Amino acid sequence: MNGDEMVTVYIMGKRHRVPANLTIMKAMEYAGYQLRRGAGCRGGFCGACSTIYRMRGSFRLQVALACQKMVEDGMIITQLPFIPSEKKRYNLEKLRPDPGVFLEYFPEIARCLSCNTCTKACPQDLMVMDYVQAALRGDIKTAAELSFDCLSCGLCAVRCPAEIVPYHIGQLARRLYSRYIVGPSHQVQNRVMEIEKGIYDEEIRRLKSLDINMLREIYSRRG
């Protein structure tokens, strides 16, 4: 792609000419927007930049992470800087990995029609409906595995006609799976033990005392 090529996009209805080699997020900044919400890691991992768009001439509503998706000519774009959903409070230590646990905290999952709209709305291409269905029948392992790459961007939740919040279901499944089914990771336990013993204290103290140029050099020489 030629760096000079420009495309026309419509950000919240307003027409802008932006370079074609920008992501949606950078195109918005190019157009003058200062992103206070709806921007996070800029690396496709945090799920903060949920975006919906349509292409001119198409009825389809499409989804993307603004930091990952390149602009295309004719995009009509808006961001969803926040997805309203209730954060259920539970104590993982007091839960049991029983099939009924999902229905107890999220009774609305019984309203799932298997319409698959959530799956189509996932910018991570996860099989969202499949993991909600797995949770519904108490298959914690499948629900955890299928939702593993979820960023909690929330696009599934705003598209669901049954008003389910799938990413909360997946999160509960992964928590139950790691706490009660696969059990603790020995590597993590060992590392926590090492930290608690103070094995790394001296090195951390040394690093904290270095100036920025030394830190840069150490970083660039890292193994």
Place this chain on the structure above:
Amino acid sequence: MSLRLAYYPGCTLKTNARNYEASAIASSKALGIELVELPRWNCCGTVHALAKDDVMHYIAPVRNLIRVEQLKNSGLVDDGRLVTLCEMCYNTLKRADVTVKEDQERRRKLREVMEEEPPYSGGGVEVIHLLQLIREVGWERVKKRLVRPLRGLRVAPYYGCLLLRPRGIGIDDANNPTIFERLIESLGAEVVEIPFKAKCCGSYQTVHMGHVASELSYRILRQAVEGGADVITLACPLCEYNLGERQGEIRGLFPDLKYIPVLYFTQLMALAFGLEDSVGLEMNNPDPRPLLRRKGFP
């Protein structure tokens, strides 16, 4: 070489009715049938939608039927049949298939909203209940497989409503079904006929109007007890809940009722086939084990 068929569990078979699933898989295997769990199955839809303009409630069952066609095309099963156990799943999936086949308008709309799936035209999958499959395999094969015939056990069959109605999809005569009776006889047990064998147990009214389910189930239970049955056998997890789990509450309303164990027909098969590890009697309530021990079954 055994017959490999797609099998649709449904949510209850993975939770409250694990004893139904385990005994069904084991006893089917003993009869030369390998039940291959349908990959990526979702909710059956639970209740057949009666409204003429309802499309949304067909998406779930039709998606399952599409998964069966995909499994068939992969060659991992021998034909396009889908074996069900739960009566509600049977009824909902079967009726969805008929609707898609017969209702061109709904078929078109379903294709549009399910555009990510291969199109399904209805009729490509044959939804059956395990009881039908056993009848087809033959009572003689059941008898040949007996390790411990259920001699001396008096069994009242209870059909419920969803295997027999509506008539077009019923697996047997809606007013005078006999498939259960033939199975019970083939297992060496004695049939106790009850007049209400195909009357409603209260079904999902149990969720919001427990007393309705209790009253309806009481009539069925009383007939079985008065007829001298040792146990009731059935094919539906919801019936099992109403007739079995509910007995404590029913006795609160009708203290004259005696406890009577309720078993899935597959548990009787597994028992008669000597598949003790797969019977799962510890999940049944009331506990059938004291009675079965008295009758000489381990």
